[in-house]
Amino acid sequence: MKSAPKRSAFALVGVLSVAGTLTACGASEDPAAEPTGPVTIEVAIDAGLEQPAIDAFDERIAQFEEANPDIQVETKEFTWSGTTFAAELAGGTLPAVFPIPFTDGRALIERKQIADVSDLVAELPYADQFNPTIAAAGQDADGAMWAVPIAAYNQGLHYNRALFEEAGLDPDDPPATWDEVREAAKAIADETGQAGYAHMTQSNTGGWILTTETYALGGRVVEGEGEEVTATVDNDATVAALEMLREMRWEDDSMGASFLYDWGTINQDFAAGKIGMYVSGGANYPNLFTQNKMDPDEYGVTVLPLEGDDAGTLGGGTLAAVSSAASDAEQAAAVKWIDFYYISKLTDQEAAVAEAEVAAETDQPVGAPALPIFDRATYEEQQSWIKDLVNVPLENFAPMTDQMFDQPVIAEPAIATQDVYAALDPVVQAVLTDENADIDALLADAQTQVQGLLDRS
Structure with missing residues (x-):
């Protein structure tokens, strides 16, 4: 096994890298070709892992290399961020196999900024x-899968x-309504003197969570399909x-004093016991435990309260992509690596048990529930394989798992998703930092901005 001396970071969402150019290389002449000699690939690993988690990852690499002696795997830490990803893509600093959010899949495919591995994937x-x-997030307009779904989530x-x-x-008996x-x-x-409820506000996460809350109250920030997409x-x-955030912040004084959270920093403070509640992907526990040392006994998660005729929980996930270079x-x-590391543990009993054994031996989470990328029956079968x-x-997790299959899951805005979220970040920031913020005016400005983004997409 070859491990790179330096590891570079990846979080909830990540991306497969190009070696040095924003535009894609030409399509493979024989995309289904098997490796014919020693091949080295660089793969993404979470940043900030404790040594036991790194050891578990290295053990999986060793197992993969034993089964595939002509392939060597090196690792690089990678953290996806909406504010830095484009520069990393253009600069060629990403690993060769990397995760990306569902929201980035279609755009990267359309621009041919990731490899077309659809023929290889079709053989799985x-x-x-x-x-x-879920599959649609990694497919092109003709249904060919360029990027493989490896994780899905509904907000919790x-x-x-x-x-x-x-x-x-x-x-x-956690809260079941927003009141x-x-x-x-x-x-x-x-x-307790701690923040009762905290909210992400930057790096596109403020708009992400505001959209989540909107969905949970029956609204949408974008409506329509194709060329008939309208900002709402x-x-x-x-x-x-x-209005709820304004009242909690300024009337109840229940949101603490930190109002520039992103995904990473809110996880840190939550795991440290500084936050009572926050909204994020329902399958966030492994990150909280492995990267932020969350005490398992202190952790709880439940479904979002849904109120309104069209209420639902925002759903998304992560794709594994391959460098266009x-x-x-x-x-x-x-x-082969994507199949081995990400998917086989969901579809093959031997692989599921092998991964769970490695994780258990290195004190990593085993069995933390997540929204399945296949059907519920496949998910429950996989859970039964590793129950011991x-x-x-x-x-x-029971407040979440007892209800998550009964909640409608609503996809994120399909066009200019991260840009839409970025346009909403300042709205959330303003409401939490200015007691006199004019919500109607803020949303009117955001409405104009988002419609412009949609018109240009």
Whole structure:
């Protein structure tokens, strides 16, 4: 096994790299070609992992290289960020195999900024078994899969069970309405001195969570399809979500004093016991545990409260992509790695148990629930294979797992997604930092900006 001396970072969403150019190389002459000699590929690894997690990753690499003696794997840390990814893509600093958010898939495919590995993917035994809604994120307009779905999520309400207990709340009965969220946030702030509810606000995450709250209240920030897409940012649900934040911040004083959170920093403070509740992807526990040392006994998660006729939970996920600069042999090796590392543990009992054993031996989370990329039956079968190795407090996930399959999952805006979120970041920031912020005016400006983005896309 060859490990790069330096590892470079990856979070919830990540990307497969090009070696040095923003435009794609030409398509492979034989995209289904097997590696014919020693091939080295660089793959993404989470940043900030503790040594046991690194050891577990290296063990999986060793297993892969033993099964594929003509392929060597090196690692590079990679953290996807909406504000830096384009520069990393253009600068050729990304690894050869990397994760990207669902929201980036179609644009990168259309611009041919990732490799067309669709012929290789089509040969995988489960290629036609993906949930169609999830599969679409990695497919081109003709349905060919260029990037492989490796994880899906629906948004959840994460909460600190210790802070709940300190505030006199029952952690086994978390809030089921937004009024209850507000009440719990105030109780936590009053009784513990910590932020009862925190909100991401920058690097596109403020718009991401505001859109989540909008969906949960029955609204949409964008409507329509194809050329008939219209911005609907200034809808009643978004106004209601912002009004709730304003009241929690300025009337209840329940949101603490930090208002420049992104995904990484809010995870850090939540794991450190500084936040009672926040909204993020429902499958966030492994990151909280491995990168932020979250105490498992203090962790809780539940589904989002849904209110309104068209309410639903925002859903998204992660794709594994391959560099457009990769050779035929490197592309074939990359798809082998994606199949081995990301997917086989979901579809093959032997692989599922092998990965779970490595994770358990190195004290990594085993069995943390997540929204399945295949169907519910496949997910439940996979969970049954590893049940004897599960080392997470499943009872703390019960408020989520008991309900998540019953909630409507609504896809993120399909066009200019990250740009739409970026346009909404300043709206959330303003409401949380200016007591006199004019919500209607802020949304009117954002409405104009988002419509311009849609018109140009």
